[in-house]
Amino acid sequence: MNALRKLPIPTELWTLAALLLVWQAAVSLFNVPEILVPGVNVVFDEIVSHPDFYFVQSMHTLSNTVAAFVLSVVFGVGLAVAIVYSPLLEKTLYTVLVALNNVPKVALAPLFVIWLGTGNASKIAMGIMISIFAIVIDAVLGLRSLTPDMIDLGRSMRGSGFKMLIKLRLPNALPSIIAGMKVAMSLSLVGAIVGEFVAAQSGLGFVILSAQGMFRTDRVFAAILLLALIGTALFYLMEYLESVLIPWHESRRGHAPKPAVAPPTPSKA
Amino acid sequence: MALAATSEPVSTLKDVAPAARQPAIEIDAVGKVYHSSDGAVTALGSVSLDIYPGEFISLLGPSGCGKTTLLRIVAGLEDASTGHVHLRGRGLDGLGFVFQRDVLVNWRTIIDNVLLPIDFKNKKPKAYREKAQQLLATFGLKGFENKRPWELSGGMRQRAAICRALIDDPELLLMDEPFGALDALTRDELNVELQSLWQKTAKTALFVTHSISEAVFLSDRVVVVSDKPGRIVEVLDIDFPRPRSLDIREEPKFGQYSRHLRGLLEQHGAFRKD
Numbered sequence: 001m002n003a004l005r006k007l008p009i010p011t012e013l014w015t016l017a018a019l020l021l022v023w024q025a026a027v028s029l030f031n032v033p034e035i036l037v038p039g040v041n042v043v044f045d046e047i048v049s050h051p052d053f054y055f056v057q058s059m060h061t062l063s064n065t066v067a068a069f070v071l072s073v074v075f076g077v078g079l080a081v082a083i084v085y086s087p088l089l090e091k092t093l094y095t096v097l098v099a100l101n102n103v104p105k106v107a108l109a110p111l112f113v114i115w116l117g118t119g120n121a122s123k124i125a126m127g128i129m130i131s132i133f134a135i136v137i138d139a140v141l142g143l144r145s146l147t148p149d150m151i152d153l154g155r156s157m158r159g160s161g162f163k164m165l166i167k168l169r170l171p172n173a174l175p176s177i178i179a180g181m182k183v184a185m186s187l188s189l190v191g192a193i194v195g196e197f198v199a200a201q202s203g204l205g206f207v208i209l210s211a212q213g214m215f216r217t218d219r220v221f222a223a224i225l226l227l228a229l230i231g232t233a234l235f236y237l238m239e240y241l242e243s244v245l246i247p248w249h250e251s252r253r254g255h256a257p258k259p260a261v262a263p264p265t266p267s268k269a
Numbered sequence: 270m271a272l273a274a275t276s277e278p279v280s281t282l283k284d285v286a287p288a289a290r291q292p293a294i295e296i297d298a299v300g301k302v303y304h305s306s307d308g309a310v311t312a313l314g315s316v317s318l319d320i321y322p323g324e325f326i327s328l329l330g331p332s333g334c335g336k337t338t339l340l341r342i343v344a345g346l347e348d349a350s351t352g353h354v355h356l357r358g359r360g361l362d363g364l365g366f367v368f369q370r371d372v373l374v375n376w377r378t379i380i381d382n383v384l385l386p387i388d389f390k391n392k393k394p395k396a397y398r399e400k401a402q403q404l405l406a407t408f409g410l411k412g413f414e415n416k417r418p419w420e421l422s423g424g425m426r427q428r429a430a431i432c433r434a435l436i437d438d439p440e441l442l443l444m445d446e447p448f449g450a451l452d453a454l455t456r457d458e459l460n461v462e463l464q465s466l467w468q469k470t471a472k473t474a475l476f477v478t479h480s481i482s483e484a485v486f487l488s489d490r491v492v493v494v495s496d497k498p499g500r501i502v503e504v505l506d507i508d509f510p511r512p513r514s515l516d517i518r519e520e521p522k523f524g525q526y527s528r529h530l531r532g533l534l535e536q537h538g539a540f541r542k543d
Contacts, residue, residue: 147372149368149370149372150372150374152341152346152366152368152372153368153372154389156345156366157389157390158361158362158389158390159389159390159391167385167388168374171374171376172374172376246376248417249375253419
């Protein structure tokens with residue numbers, strides 16, 4: 001274990017390599033037919049022999065995912081601010097959003113195809129539809145969690161309501177918003193794939209669906225592997241974003257920070 | 270019963286005749302009634318008090334007696350149900366508030382926390398940086414400017430909160446049991462620091478506390494507030510020369526003041542026997 005730690009390769013990568021090894025070993029050991037589960041080597045061969053194809057398909061899915069995510073964050077935080085500031089919107093819009101959130105959103109995918117066609121728009125819309133709730137709900141929670149003390153502080157400093165939002169409410173809500181963003185990131189990917197499942201001529205979801213029709217299990221696995229790669233990369237991107245945006249949050253500080261030693265102060269005037 | 274309007278000029282203002290002085294804070298028949306499901310609760314009776322520029326006034330009373338409510342009404346954080354408060358000078362823009370808890374925000378460094386009011390008032394924080402550094406240095410926080418709040422002890426955090434209240438050079442400094450959460454030694458230290466700062470800057474200070482010795486040590490006048498509804502029981506002049514050292518607490522006169530105040534508190538709702 002110590003020898004492993006000394007190598008410049010992080011433990012996370014070793015874990016993934018071990019996972020692939022178990023996969024390969026299981027396939028060889030139990031003689032699983034390739035049409036059910038192909039070996040790792042077969043899947044890698046498939047990807048390596050069509051690099052351009054998989055690159056284009058991956059980028060297609062990735063760009064739709066990121067577009068849906070970014071729009072979700074922008075609209076989600078905007079909606080949350082509106083909901084927190086307007087009692088009317090809280091009673092109306094928030095109720096509608098919560099009700100909508102309880103509809104299995106995958107069931108709405110065909111509707112988006114009817115409304116927006118089979119292009120990128122319906123995939124992005126699907127991604128937003130699935131991921132925006134996570135942002136709105138967490139952002140509303142975060143924006144509301146300004147303590148009475150902080151509200152008093154803000155009011156005692158006599159700034160505008162906008163200052164209160166920008167300087168206190170939003171930064172205070174940032175940990176919640178980022179928690180919502182982490183969930184929304186993976187949900188955006190789900191949305192993009194669902195959109196591609198319903199109707200598409202490109203993207204990894206389309207690759208999976210068309211390969212399945214031809215029993216090209218190796219292609220299905222290749223696409224899944226790439227999806228896993230994209231999802232993992234996006235997850236770590238969010239982790240990085242979190243460490244940049246909220247280095248001050250409890251969860252980011254490590255364990256029990258020591259209070260600094262008080263400097264000597266004159267005890268007598 | 271020495272009442273506010275008839276009290277002698279305080280030691281720091283002896284050169285100014287009382288008649289020539291206009292109160293910095295005029296509290297005129299202020300009352301506060303809260304409406305809850307159990308009916309109306311009178312938190313504050315009719316309270317009148319004039320506070321003069323440069324005075325250090327403590328509001329002393331049992332917890333829940335409405336002294337914090339009065340402070341919050343003066344600060345404009347709550348509305349009075351009856352009566353009104355008049356602030357001279359810059360009014361509500363010219364006050365700094367120190368809360369019981371420091372309310373430093375974790376996403377800002379100590380110096381940026383101190384500069385928060387500047388930011389709030391649409392002024393340029395850069396122009397106040399040097400001043401913030403000086404203030405922090407006055408309170409022994411030199412070298413901690415770029416630390417985060419969680420890296421500081423409770424006393425240091427409260428010192429930073431005081432710096433924040435002072436950064437925009439307020440005329441009035443309102444403090445709501447600012448040292449209530451600190452240990453006794455830190456509290457003593459901060460009392461001395463607060464006194465010397467107040468002396469240097471000649472601010473008008475209104476200080477809420479339930480510590481008798483803190484009130485006597487710091488104040489020109491101690492205003493005793495009774496329990497439910499809060500009313501002014503007595504305004505006691507504290508006649509010690511400034512600057513005061515912690516040693517005055519050993520003087521017989523300090524003991525007399527304390528005993529007198531404790532007696533008043535006992536009569537008016539504190540130390541209830543359940």
